[in-house]
Amino acid sequence: MLVALSNGDVILIVVFVAIPVAGIVFALGSGGAFKEIGKGGLSVEMDSDYGEGMRDSGAEMGSLDAEADAELRQLLEAKAYRQSARGEEAIDVESELERLRAEQRKPPPIDADPGLREEVRQLVVARNERRARQGKEPLDVDAEIERQLRDLENLGQ
16 A cells, blocks of 8 residues: 655655654764874874873984074174175174174073062062061062062063
């Protein structure tokens, strides 16, 4: 016996029967596929993916200093070459390199805003008061101010 179905009946059967069945089959069959997202050969690997972590092959400070000096020398030689090509007096590469090395070795002076210095002083005094209440020895105010300002100055680097 054939049953005659109208277009509305077919749409209702698809909506209420076929789509939920297809959704269940899809969810059960593709569960492993969702877990594999981002794990392919072209994915970005993080440091946590490695047991020991990634290491730089030339991470020794001596080799880094020598490499930085060589790059700095190249930059200065290029600057001297461009100056001589323009007809200007070229810089002395060795003296400029020594000046830059000396500049890197000495700590920069702390030119803090007087308002910032006063605010840091207030924080250090408050810290000393708290330390005194805890029975700890107070900090040297001026030395602690300089240390705090040095730390603040190097924050952006």
